[in-house]
Amino acid sequence: MILSESTHGKHTRTATRVVGAGRRKEWTGPVVNPPVWRASTHLYEDTAALARNGQYNEDGRFFYGRRGSPTQWALCDALTQLEPGAAGTVIYPSGVAAIAGVLLTLVKPGDVLLISDNAYDPSRTMGTGLLTDFGVETRFFDPRDIEGYAALFCERTRAVLLEAPGSLSMEMCDLPELARIARAKGAVSVLDNTWASPLGFAALEHGIDISLMALTKHVGGHSDLMMGSASAGPELYAALRKRAQQLGNVVSPDDAALALRGLRTLALRLRQESESALKIARFLAERPEVAQVLCPMLPGAPGHELWSRDFTGGCGLFSFIFRGGSAADRDRFVDALSLFGIGFSWGGYESLALPIQPKGARSVMPWPPASGNDPAVDRHGVRLAIGLEDPEDLIADIAQALEAWKRA
Template identity: 65%
Template sequence: MSSGSGKKPSTRLVAAGRRQEWTGSVVNPPVWRGSTHLYADSADLRRGRPNRDGEFYYGRRGSPTQWALADALTGLEPGAAGTLLFPSGVAAIAGSLLAVLNSGDVLLMTDNAYEPSRTMARSLLDPLGIETRFFDPLDVQGFASHFCDRTKAVLLESPGSLTMEICDVPALTAVAREKGAISLIDNTWASPLGFPALQQGCDVSIMSLTKHVGGHSDLMMGSVAATTTVYNRLRLTSQALGQVVSPDDAALALRGLRTLSLRLERETVSAIAIAEWLSRRPEVARVLCPMLPDSPGHDLWRRDFTGGCGLFSFVLRGSEEQARARFIDSLELFGIGYSWGGYESLVIPFEAGRIRTAMAAPGGLGVRLSIGLEDPADLIADLEQAFAAMERA
């Protein structure tokens, strides 16, 4: 069954990865468990197998369950030569950076990057002799000035996972390409359904499949889709690091993939309704949600994105951490947890702002919400009672 690149996203999601040679007479690819792949005879062993999906070699290179997931994800990412699977989103980021950087190189990292990416720069890349320099993701005019002859890669994230700033990805990647640097992006927020990152100029598109693709908070996995120019480098580095995912988890991710479009649509509609409601609350200083018409970056979101998701933030008016704690602790429908993109709503506190560069808007006590599949009216009622509890000393 072909994924049909000309079809609409929902249709492609249903068909993606379901090749006849992997599914046989059933709808879904079976779960192929097994480390050892057998050869017919000594001559077969000597001939070996090509280093590509669909060729049995050894369990670490995958089997039909993992290949079907990788194939499905490749079909959703226009311009991708292939997709690699990793045991987590952080592993996908680390594997990608290690593939494109060497000792002495410089990495430019957006200053609104995911915290584990920042930690990676300090604890993994720096000891290897790879320097990381942070830049203001909104300063397109000044971006070229950050490059030097050792700059080999740029790591983007749009929107930023806490500040929710949308950067001009096509403009930034055009500069990187001119300077001979590889552009990577953490594209978990919108997924390729909402932001075709490779078409927008990136060379590498990274996702935490733990989030939207899994969708049910019951697996951890990451993926990396890349253009032809860098895909083989990524593949060989991944294999050298021994990266492999469980076929059981791959089957769960394939299951989640089928409803991805529906869940993203529902979460986005709910998130916009809740963000609009929050923007009218006296307790809220500002809402950080690029999907709102009056939000900074909304024009770029309208230009470059075809969808959103349920993740956004807001900043409380005032600076009492105890009040924020009362608000969060009073929520009944929002779990307190770092993940997002599952069917359940979540909340975490954070300090609004960047680490190295200044934001245009002032900082403050932030709250990040991940809107799940609950009825938005119930979530709004829960937020309302939590605001009331916050005001009670």
Template identity: 55%
Template structure:
């Protein structure tokens, strides 16, 4: 057991203590322990004898069995992430966030099942649903992210899963997750949430009724733009299904990448505070400009998701969007090209600031804003410098 198993520890302390089990960080023969779990690289595991082989069974997350089932480096990260979600039975790791989403959907759905997918979902999630999942006979129905308890009207006997993403990573609608999960529980439907924007530090998903919480660890948890990984953290009832599917799909992650992500996890609390503070500073500055149509940031009082965000979230991250009032796609391109501190890149959550053009894809709810949308990931730079850079962008328009 690790020190983080103390239920009274607060989230920031759990981030530091999680996954540091003494059997993974120390060796009595060496007379001490190390702070970080060592990087255990292994494919083949050797057994002492036939009795040892037979006793090991198909062990995982506690004893070495085969490299694909993990080593203490992998288990340390999984344990630390589980510690961050009260009520979780365990966490599985995947090579990317997209891989985690896809594996979770495959594990929980079968041909003929119906999936309710939020209309503001991350584009690769939508692509997987419309492609491979639909080809395997799963029926996908997109729903308005602001539907709340009204989702009850969309549930049929074939509905097995509701997928949520809150806030949406392009248009930043905040879903009423407690209302949706309550309906789901009443109707015997599972729920799965992409919680990458907030992480469990700002929104403990399982405590709000979610059955499976997904994260792209590539983003805020890793935090340094140097590793790709995804995770699924689940309740006791769902955990065995996810674990079995992960093994059948052969999903495995590198222990070196786990060490990078675990390093990032330790500083998540202080980094998220800075991301959120910097992001709000820039968002407020944008909201005051006449050449900005609107700022899509749930922590701003004027945002349509602000009331639910204030009720459910412990803070904000640094990812949000805004529209260029009266501009067109060419003007948006000139704006982005003029920036020097913002890298043009699709990821987010690293220490550096990023910018991308956004063109939402919708099925159930039309995106009717005529102004072009820009997404910003605010990093750890001084916000005054970022604002000066954005001023250059507006000048280019």
């Protein structure tokens, strides 16, 4: 039986939708997956067909390679089906391209953009770099300070860029309330939802206007592609699509096929990563070398209550702070790990470790985060991206690396 959109519609559970989303019969034919359509030129039977197709700009209608073909359309359709409330999804050649494409759709010269102070660093530098060249003013805010956030709005504020949990430092915030205030002030709320994905946080259902992701991470899942996406309701989706085409954004059909392949195991991988990360976070929380574990999934950790209230899932990404020690000690810990690669990105099947120092990427939020009355909290932290290895092996590797950290 060929799976149809109705077979895996909104009335089925998430894991079932992940398997069937985007597999329309007209795109797959008699096979399981949509074929990889490599084409820059689309041909028409006659000039009437050329004129007819030119009247429409939508997925599923051939026009020119830059507008995609069944491989890309299937991915967009699948992502839209996974985001309740979305009318469509635009895909971009990277996560940063998605952020740029969304912001360049929403703001114009003279506008004000609000960015969460703990956002992904390229998001921050877009506000302080690229957008300043277009006459856009960026204001950073602490997303935990609701009153301070509300006070930043003015008649020129057009958009708010949110991220939860925060990049590197993992703070949670009241996303529904932040989105509600933005809408009441006439601004569009945008959420970088890469950490949880729609499987762990249904952004549009919680009031967010645009949900974007770096598909490079969890959706790809195998550290072999670069891609981003943005999903939205009808009006904003149409605006995003138009601006993406004006900017010439296009995704390789080969990469789209890889993203579709990764998508099918997304629910399983997120579940396993989350279970392993929570086990490792609990281990670290009991270690005397660790001052604080920054993992909202962990009971008692900062932001756990908000995560429990609003989220249905998480992932393998979290951070921790050493109790004292130097930057050299921290680096010695990372270098001593044998099962963790050292590198940027995350969301692949392999575990990664990265030294972090968020202080240089903050304007209004303190680093390190508060930890009660503990005077031993220092600024040296590590971000762990937990992959699909056995968590007991990863714990043993971390334990031996902590011994290296203690050797002065």
